[in-house]
Structures are given as C-alpha cells and as structure tokens.
Amino acid sequence: MCLAIPGRIVEISPVNRDSALVDVVGVRRRVDLGLLLDDPPAPGEWVLIHVGFAMSKISEQDALHQMQTLRMLGESDAVMEEMRGYNAEETERPN
Amino acid sequence: MRFVDEFRDPKLIASTAEEIRRLAEPHRHYRLMEVCGGHTHAIYRFGLKDLLPENIELIHGPGCPVCVLPMGRIDDGLSMAQRGEVIFTAFGDMMRVPGTQGSPLEHRAQGMDVRIVYSPSDALKLARANPDKHVIFFAIGFETTAPSTALTLMRAKREGVANFSVFCNHVTIIPAIRAILDSPDMRLDAFIGPGHVSTVIGCRPYEWIAVNERRPIVVSGFEPLDMLQAIVMLLRQLKRGEAKVENQYKRVVPWEGNRAALHAMAEVFQLRPYFEWRGLGFISQSALRIRDSYAQWDSEQRFRIPGVRVTDPKAAQCGEVLKGVLKPHQCKLFGRECTPEHPIGALMVSSEGSCAAYYNYEHRKTAMVNLLSPTA
Numbered sequence: 221m222c223l224a225i226p227g228r229i230v231e232i233s234p235v236n237r238d239s240a241l242v243d244v245v246g247v248r249r250r251v252d253l254g255l256l257l258d259d260p261p262a263p264g265e266w267v268l269i270h271v272g273f274a275m276s277k278i279s280e281q282d283a284l285h286q287m288q289t290l291r292m293l294g295e296s297d298a299v300m301e302e303m304r305g306y307n308a309e310e311t312e313r314p315n
Numbered sequence: 316m317r318f319v320d321e322f323r324d325p326k327l328i329a330s331t332a333e334e335i336r337r338l339a340e341p342h343r344h345y346r347l348m349e350v351c352g353g354h355t356h357a358i359y360r361f362g363l364k365d366l367l368p369e370n371i372e373l374i375h376g377p378g379c380p381v382c383v384l385p386m387g388r389i390d391d392g393l394s395m396a397q398r399g400e401v402i403f404t405a406f407g408d409m410m411r412v413p414g415t416q417g418s419p420l421e422h423r424a425q426g427m428d429v430r431i432v433y434s435p436s437d438a439l440k441l442a443r444a445n446p447d448k449h450v451i452f453f454a455i456g457f458e459t460t461a462p463s464t465a466l467t468l469m470r471a472k473r474e475g476v477a478n479f480s481v482f483c484n485h486v487t488i489i490p491a492i493r494a495i496l497d498s499p500d501m502r503l504d505a506f507i508g509p510g511h512v513s514t515v516i517g518c519r520p521y522e523w524i525a526v527n528e529r530r531p532i533v534v535s536g537f538e539p540l541d542m543l544q545a546i547v548m549l550l551r552q553l554k555r556g557e558a559k560v561e562n563q564y565k566r567v568v569p570w571e572g573n574r575a576a577l578h579a580m581a582e583v584f585q586l587r588p589y590f591e592w593r594g595l596g597f598i599s600q601s602a603l604r605i606r607d608s609y610a611q612w613d614s615e616q617r618f619r620i621p622g623v624r625v626t627d628p629k630a631a632q633c634g635e636v637l638k639g640v641l642k643p644h645q646c647k648l649f650g651r652e653c654t655p656e657h658p659i660g661a662l663m664v665s666s667e668g669s670c671a672a673y674y675n676y677e678h679r680k681t682a683m684v685n686l687l688s689p690t691a
Binding site for chain 1: 357437
C-alpha cells in the first residue's frame with residue numbers, strides 16, 4: 221500500500237483529463253491524475269503512483285533509481301501485482 | 316548471510332558512512348527515530364545499522380498504518396462484511412491482519428464477500444458494476460493515501476453512486492509524533508521525517524518539532540544513500556546545536572506539499588476529537604472522519620457498528636515496541652508465539668512493521684542488500 225511506483229505517462233484520456241494510461245516495466249494500466257491537476261504531467265513524463273493515483277512528477281533518472289530501490293527492497297513482485305491489480309475490469313468513464 | 320543485490324554507487328555509500336562516523340561525537344549516544352514504516356523496512360533490508368557507529372541508535376516510529384490500527388476497528392469493519400448485500404474491500408496489506416474473530420482473509424474463507432483492491436477508485440468501480448450490492452472500502456493509511464480516498468468519495472458524490480461507502484480509518488502523522496515526544500519514557504534526539512507523507516503535507520507541519528521541541532528533523536527519501544545523507548544532515552545540526560526542518564528528498568517533496576491533495580482532504584474529512592492507536596492509546600485529533608456532507612458515503616454513519624474495543628494480548632508488548640521503548644526481539648512473544656507466519660501483533664504482519672522487518676533480516680538472516688561491494 222505504501223509503495224511508490226514509478227510509471228511513464230503513455231497518454232492522457234481524451235474523454236477524461238483525470239485519467240492517464242501509464243507504463244510500469246511494460247505493464248499498462250490507467251491511473252488517476254486528480255491529485256496533480258495543479259501541474260498535470262504530459263505524455264512521456266514520469267510520475268510516482270500510490271494506490272492508483274499519481275502523487276508526484278519525477279525525473280526519468282529518479283524514476284529509474286526508484287525502480288532499482290524497489291527491486292533492492294524485494295518489492296518488484298508486489299509492484300507488478302499492484303499494477304496488474306489496478307482497474308481489473310477497466311471501464312473508462314467521461315468526467 | 317547472503318546478498319541479493321548491489322547498490323549502484325558503493326563508493327558514495329562508503330564515504331557517506333565515513334562522514335557519519337566523523338560527525339558522531341564519541342561521548343554522545345544518538346537516538347534517531349525514523350517515523351515511516353517504509354524507512355524501517357529499508358533500514359533492515361539495506362543493513363544500514365551495520366554502517367553506523369554503535370552510538371547511533373535508530374528507533375522505529377509509528378508510521379506503519381496497518382500496525383497502529385487497533386484490533387477493534389478490524390472487528391468493526393468485518394461486522395459489516397457479514398451483511399449479505401455487502402462486498403467488503405481492502406488493500407492486500409489488511410487481509411492477514413487478525414481481528415478477534417479472524418482476519419479478513421479468514422472471513423472470506425467462511426463465505427463472506429471480501430475482496431482485495433489496489434486502489435479506492437477500484438472499489439468505487441466495483442460498486443458501479445454491482446448496483447444490487449453495497450461496496451464498502453476499508454480505508455487505512457496516513458496522508459499518503461487519504462487524498463486518494465477523498466478524491467474517490469468526491470467522485471462517488473458527484474456521480475451519485477449510492478451503493479458505495481468508506482469505513483474511514485485514516486490517521487495523521489503529526490499528532491502521533493507529538494504523542495511520542497510527550498511520552499515520559501521516550502528520549503529522542505532527532506527525527507528522520509517521512510518521505511511520501513511529506514509529498515502531501517509538505518515540510519511546514521514539522522516546524523513545531525524544531526521550534527518548540529528543539530529536535531532536528533530531516534525529510535528523507537528511501538534509497539540507502541538518501542537515509543545516510545539524512546543522518547549526516549541530522550548529525551550536523553546536532554553538532555552545531557541547531558534544530559531545523561530540512562528536506563533531503565527535494566526531488567519529490569515540495570516544501571508546501573500537494574495543494575490539490577490537501578484540498579481534497581479538507582473537502583471530505585474533518586478531524587476526529589480522538590482516535591485509538593494500537594500501542595499508543597487514545598490520541599486527540601489524530602484521525603480523520605468523513606464530513607456530514609458526505610454522510611451517505613460513510614459506512615460508520617450508514618451501518619451500525621459495534622464499536623469494539625479489544626486490548627492486545629497481555630504478553631504482547633506491541634505498544635512498547637511501537638514507541639521504541641523495546642526492541643522487537645525484547646518482546647516476550649517475538650519469534651516464538653508471534654512470527655510473520657502466525658502474527659499475534661500487527662507489527663509482525665506488515666513488511667513495514669518493525670517486528671516483521673527485524674524477524675526477516677536480523678533473526679532469520681534473510682538475504683540483505685550489499686551496499687558496499689562494487690557493482691559488476
């Protein structure tokens with residue numbers, strides 16, 4: 221639950237600007253951008269994700285370091301399980 | 316002991332550890348508390364203690380949300396799961412935490428509809444997909460997760476999703492730090508401040524710790540080097556006789572926090588007059604409840620909950636361990652009756668709990684990370 225997962229924004233939803241497709245080591249899921257509305261990320265930028273919500277924008281280098289830290293903490297499997305668990309039955313809703 | 320991985324910059328680790336040894340005055344004994352459970356896990360996993368001189372003691376703080384939740388709240392939540400129309404959802408971390416009548420997982424085995432979700436928004440989605448059911452989300456966590464619950468509730472209200480509610484157990488970190496500083500058997504020199512809570516609340520809420528309590532606090536990241544650098548910054552302050560709030564984790568934590576997150580929390584939550592913390596007892600204004608304007612989505616206001624109060628097993632010394640008065644292995648049950656496979660106290664359940672971390676890395680000598688060997 222307290223994992224901060226680094227992910228790259230692939231695309232912002234055309235119907236809901238609070239929703240973005242994010243890539244984490246090849247797994248793509250929708251995450252919520254509602255907590256970054258003051259400074260929304262653009263496709264290609266990196267964010268830290270908590271419980272399905274992007275919480276902070278980070279640099280690509282910091283994202284890679286964060287992934288290495290999670291790996292060293294033995295949390296890689298938990299990260300992928302959490303990513304795969306998001307939006308298990310994906311239905312996109314307009315704002 | 317074997318090592319599973321290597322850090323990318325062992326030289327920097329070695330030189331930072333050397334700087335810590337240089338700054339630590341030999342006649343002093345330093346007691347530094349890492350507030351966050353994520354830091355506790357990382358400290359054990361990275362074997363940071365072995366890089367520090369003996370007179371620097373790391374005390375594990377209350378920042379593991381699963382660990383501080385009293386057993387009675389688990390019973391309260393599960394009492395609602397027994398209703399036929401309810402789908403009861405919680406994060407995976409909660410599933411093995413024992414209540415008096417068993418854990419959520421054990422309730423599921425008895426036929427109740429208990430499901431893991433990874434995000435509160437997925438619980439809301441489950442409610443939309445199951446209009447004939449009522450979906451309860453068992454919300455736990457500090458300020459890192461509370462904004463996501465708040466935003467989910469704002470959406471539920473906006474969309475008029477009537478079959479969704481939240482059993483709110485969110486807590487706030489500042490009153491817990493205050494309770495620990497007020498505790499008569501506690502002596503601390505400084506704090507390693509939580510990283511991800513601070514992305515939301517910023518650094519300003521810690522200023523009283525420096526100004527009123529004269530204790531340095533450095534907000535830190537989770538990489539081994541982050542934590543070592545935070546310790547360097549604390550020791551420098553202590554050497555100069557200063558007490559300031561500093562931010563080692565600037566690459567992620569803005570001084571002012573996250574305005575959108577704070578706004579969502581203020582819209583949906585208000586402070587409870589008091590809340591019980593496992594091990595720490597009742598702490599005033601230390602937890603969040605759902606505002607009356609969201610009463611329809613508040614499980615506690617929709618359903619009658621028994622309000623169970625359970626005292627921890629007498630022999631278990633979770634409270635003393637949580638406050639840092641006892642080390643995990645000094646508890647009478649540690650490693651015997653209470654293990655990660657058969658946890659009695661919550662500190663043994665979560666990987667962020669100090670007992671589980673101590674058990675895995677100190678007691679059972681699970682593979683640790685070697686920070687000092689050169690990378691291949």
